[in-house]
Amino acid sequence: MRVRVVFLAVCAVVLTSCGSGKNVVKSTPNKVVLESREEKLPEVPQLEQIQKPILTTTNHTEAYIQKFAPIAVKKMHEHGIPASITLAQGVLESGSGRSALARRSNNHFGIKCHRGWQGHSVTHDDDEKGECFRKYNYPETSYEDHSQFLLTRKRYANLFRLRHTDYKGWAYGLKRAGYATDRKYPQKLITIIKKYNLNKYDRIQPDGSLAAKTPSYKVSSHKVQKGDTLYSIARKYNTSVKKIKEVNNLESNNISIGQDLLVK
Template identity: 80%
Template sequence: MKVKVVLLAACAVILASCGSGKNVVRSTPNEVVLDTKEEKAPELPQLEQVKRPATTTVNHTETYIQKFAPIAVKKMHEHGIPASITLAQGVLESGSGRSALALRSNNHFGIKCHKGWQGHSVTHDDDEKGECFRKYKYPETSYEDHSQFLLTRSRYASLFKLRHTDYKGWAYGLKKAGYATDKRYPQKLISIINKYNLSQYDRVKPDGSLASKTSSYKAESHKVQKGDTLYSISRRYNISVQRLKEVNGLTDNNISIGQDLLVK
């Protein structure tokens, strides 16, 4: 009899450990996590959060733009959403990467869980207390989810008929489709785009070169020649190396012959 009891107990342990393969929900006072497949590791290297600088002279928004512009451009070519719009929304929604939601959950666009979300989540006070927001392991996943959010909802379908350089049409279209309740949401996006010249990123080609639109635009760009360096180009056009990298979405000092660089 004792042998049977031991065998039954052992079987119960084995069955419990094997389970049915379903996801397991864990809960803590501040976070609810649904175990799912790991997020895909980001392809771009500059994905750490924007940390608070030691000095107060640094412009947080410019730092944010410099860091995440390559991702916004990448998503623009993959999904057709203007990089300027994505960046402006990121700046506005995440406080240039310094909001609690961005720092805590890599959620740069304030996307809530919504029905059917099976990823990680975190509670955060917004319109109501303790609302459920999506949590990401990488900021780039937040940018991809933002694209998918717009792509998979029919109310935004008309926006994808606009040119990806028509950032004003996109700004007003987002408000009309119900993306935000703020009546001045389009104006705020456009103001950020104009202030930080984000429309330049809408003209970046997949290979990183600039798509010229007019002859006057060409006059403000430089085609890299043999022997050119960022330093020599900066001296020629009286612009700092840091600014050159910033306006062209460069994350290092590497440039290639034939590449067009914005020099204004």
């Protein structure tokens, strides 16, 4: 009798090992019991849609732009920030969505916690070790917070006087307002916009149609040289001292060598 029980147990083990991996065999001295084991699905990263290249391109930056251009255009119509600027900042600040801060925290614009932030946060080494950065559940939230960050701070107020097609004015204005410490920040944004033709998104209408091109609005900058004054610069670019001060948010006529001034 004992031999028969052992034989049946061995058969049961062999049969169940050939079946689904979802069952576990548990044997006792007198019987064989099959217990159900629940399989756990692997966790999916929140930024998986960025990590996987879009089928139409193998370029990470192009894939990033394709993914987030609709969001940038939506925010442009809601808040008045050029979609080209938002996308260029996202590309530059997040490494096209591949930076550690973007992957870990969905923070695509390098926005730090700052006073009053009540959301989630994460520590990240930047200008200093272990700085506090904002953390979001979704990348889309990062885009909205980027808009609110610019809207709710007085130092960016002059930017919203510019047209949303004036991406050069916005690029230089962001640097003057203190968004970044990199002296070449405006040039880097403009280079990205030109390389990927991002200014085309600035002409997309709320209904998705493409607006007709308007005459270009020439925007240029002047790097202050030794001997320059606001008056001499104004004469050179056929503008006025008052206009230069207004555009550059200057409270006095004092300028310094190497300073970038927006002139129109």
